[in-house]
Amino acid sequence: MKKIFVFFIAITSLATAQKQHITLEEIWNGSFRTERMNELNSMNGDFYTLLNFNRKTRSTSIDKYSYETLEKVRTIVDSNDLNNLKYFENYSFNNNETKLILGVDIEPIYRRSTLGIFYVYDIASKSLQLIDKDKIQEPTFSPDSKKVAYAKNNNLFIKNLETNKVTQITFDGLKNNIINGISDWVYEEEFEFVRAFKWSNDSKNIAFLRFDETEVPTFSMDIYGNTLYPTQQVFKYPKAGENNSVVTLKLYNTTTAKTTKIDLGNYEYIPRFTWTNDINILCATTLNRHQNNLKLYFINTVNFSSKVVFNETDKAYVDVNDNLTFLNDNSFIWTSEKDGFNHIYHYTKNGKLINQVTNGNWEVTDFYGVNEKTKTIFYQSTEDGSINRTIYAIKLNGKNKKRLTNPSGTNSASFSKNFNFFINTFSDANTPPIYNLYNGSGELIKEVLNNNALLEKLSTYNLAKKEFFTLKTGNGAFNAWMLKPLNFDANKEYPLFMTQYSGPGSQSVSNKWNSANDYWHKLLAEKGYVIVCVDGRGTGFKGANFKKITYKELGKYEVLDQIEAAKELGKLPFIDANEIGIWGWSYGGFMSSNCLLKGNDVFKMAIAVAPVISWRFYDSIYTERYMQTPQENPNGYDENSPLNYVNLLNGNFLLVHGSGDDNVHFQNSMRMSNALIEANKPFDQAFYPDRTHGIYRGKNTRLHLYNKMTKFIEQNLKKTK
Secondary structure, three states, X not given: OHHHHHHHHHHHHHHHHHOEOOOHHHHHOOOOOOOOOOOOEEOOOOEEEEEEXXXXXXXXXXXXXXXXXXXXXXXXXXXXXXXXXXXXXXEEEOOOOOEEEEEEEEEEOOOOOEXXXXXXXXXXXXXXXXXXXXXXXXXXXXXXXXXXXXXXOOEEEEEEOOOOOEEEOOOOOEOOOEEEOEOOHHHHHHHOOOEOEXXXXXXXXXXXXXXXXXXXXXXXXXXXXXXXXXXXXXXXXXXXXXXXXXXXXXXXEOOOOOEEEOOOOOOOEEEEEEEOOOOOEEEEEEEOOOOOEEEEEEEEOOOOOEEEEEEEEOOOOOOOOOOOEEOOOOOEEEEEOOOXXXXXXXXXXXXXXXXXXXXXXXXXXXXXXXXXXXXXXXXXXXXXXXXXXXXXXXXXXXXXXXXXXXXXXXXXXXXXXXXXXXXXEEEEOOEEEEEEEEEOOOOEEEEEEOOHHHXXXXXXXXXXXXXXXXXXXXXXXXXXXXXXXXXXXXXXXXEEEEEOOOOOOOOOOOOOOOOHHHHHHHHXXXXXXXXXXXXXXXXXXXXXXXXXXXXXXXXXHHHHHHHHHHHHHHOOOOEEEEEEEEEEEOHHHHHHHHHHHHOOOOOOEEEEXXXXXXXXXXXXXXXXXXXXXXXXXXXXXXOOOHHHHHHHOOOEEEEEEEOOOOOOOOHHHHHHHHHHHHOOOOOEEEXXXXXXXXXXXXXXXXXXXXXXXXXXHHHHOOOOO
16 A cells, blocks of 8 residues: 555646746736626627637638527628728627728827727628727717717717718817817826717717816826837826816717706715706716715706716715716615724605615625616626626615525626526636526526636646635734645745735635736746735725725825734744745736835735835825825825935835836836935836836736846845755
8 A cells, every 4th residue: 555655746746847837928928818708788688799810811800699599590790791891899889780980090099098090880781880080088879869979079969860060069179178078188098088078868968077187287108119219198187176177067969069067066076977867857966075975966958057966975074986877757766884894875856865775894896787577676786706707696775685606706797788698607717608598587598608728738738726714813804815835844834925916905815817917926836936916995896884994094094014924924833934025017017115114024025017106196085085185185195105215125025117107107217216226225216118007018018027026036036945
């Protein structure tokens, strides 16, 4: 028996040794890309469409499928059949699905905004109609399908598809001055929308936002490019405490060609507006500058009167989301943290509470909609653990709750418009995405798509697996995961490398499939590092108090939690407490910088990528939501800025930034570099010309960055021999 056992160990070790080692080149060349369903769009009835790409012909098509059978019903349009269009990159239907808007030559502006050439495709006649010869933004069908509204050069236009006549409805648009119908930089980034105009349901009116950026300070960045002289990117960027755009809500009537300004009282922001199910009632959301007083206005578009139907306040801030949903009687669904956790509420059309639909010490994380025929609400939540996401159904009265999917892992649903079916995307830390078809009652019908081929491929690699656990410190109990080296020996000591983001309401410890960074962390584990991620106070999905404790003091409690977490982990017998490092990107870079400085007796090294160095340098909406203004809260801004602690640097520090970062400006790293120089502190830095916040554009950019970081870790976190 002893010989057989020894032989078995030898065979196992040989099998492990024969497995492949993951490489940075594979991580960044798409070798581990997952199969997915591209541009899924639910249609009228029990159908959906996908945007498919034919690699042989280099063409694109929009194909219609049945939810019930998953079989392709027909190809709606194929670029091979279009004389003037070799391909298209996106699409959108009109209401009765007889026409499409197809976009080509799409170019990014900022994170969400794009410019492109757009056509209207008539399905019956198979004809193409160019909307505008120039690149435009956000073309949108009128509900009656007779017109398309769009933005160009900061103005709004309407094209009559029957006569080809184009009507310009605003005339004062001017770059870095006035924007009509498209959000400004800070709204796009922080309120997460670009199209700031909406058709009324009867196609007679367009509501739109007008942004007056005149008094907003201008930010400029040198673009080095490939020419003899650099150019400049100049745009309006309101930093914390500075002037924001003056935003007004306006209404254009297509019959009278008149534009009316809507009175919404006193406010700083209009983060959302939408039409209700009453064709004459427009709804607008306003926020004060502190973002802790939200008002919901109903505007009568006949006499232009407005009234507040709902008001929510908070001692810290009120989050903005897209969950507001109007039912046929114009009562509405709202989600709120007012009981301490994010839940669903039902209000009358006059803003009176009917009932709280969901409740408990867990969070509603996505709201999918209401089937009014069955009076059923569909939502995603953390009911089965804060690191998991599960799909549920519940009656409008809060009764008969039913789990529709697997309780573990991460589930997200794409419902048919009538809620008879949904395609669920499931993954967990060990399972790449699986797409399954369910009916509205949660019965599994069949598998749509899996990533078994990727799993089989990955089985030939040496890859560590995440171990989820709860880390207890003097500050609380926190979600965490750990990756150990494959040939882990509990009798050895290993260097510890920590990863985190830590921003308000974020989550880095979640039971879902790998990101590119996860593969990198597995590569580091294979090299002999223990990798740990801890979600400390201020992160999300564990209740409002846990999240909002960082209010007015960003970088205080979160840094304490990472330092204490490192100390606790350093007590483990297999961790070398003298060899601990940490890294992060953006907010995570702000954190890793502070951890190395304030925790200089704990952390030996840190990497900060595109870090916020002072919240005085970041945008108004995000920063003031959590900090108020610098004028009101100077200590909160300065006491937690790495700039004020550079003298504490004892470890090894790598500072990384893209010079074309329009979000977290290169200014942050330049100021940090200068502070370190003046303090005579040695450090390393890597700057990426013209790269934006994600540092990814250009050949080998990500590969170069991750090679740089990997070598820095290997040089500064020593492994036990």
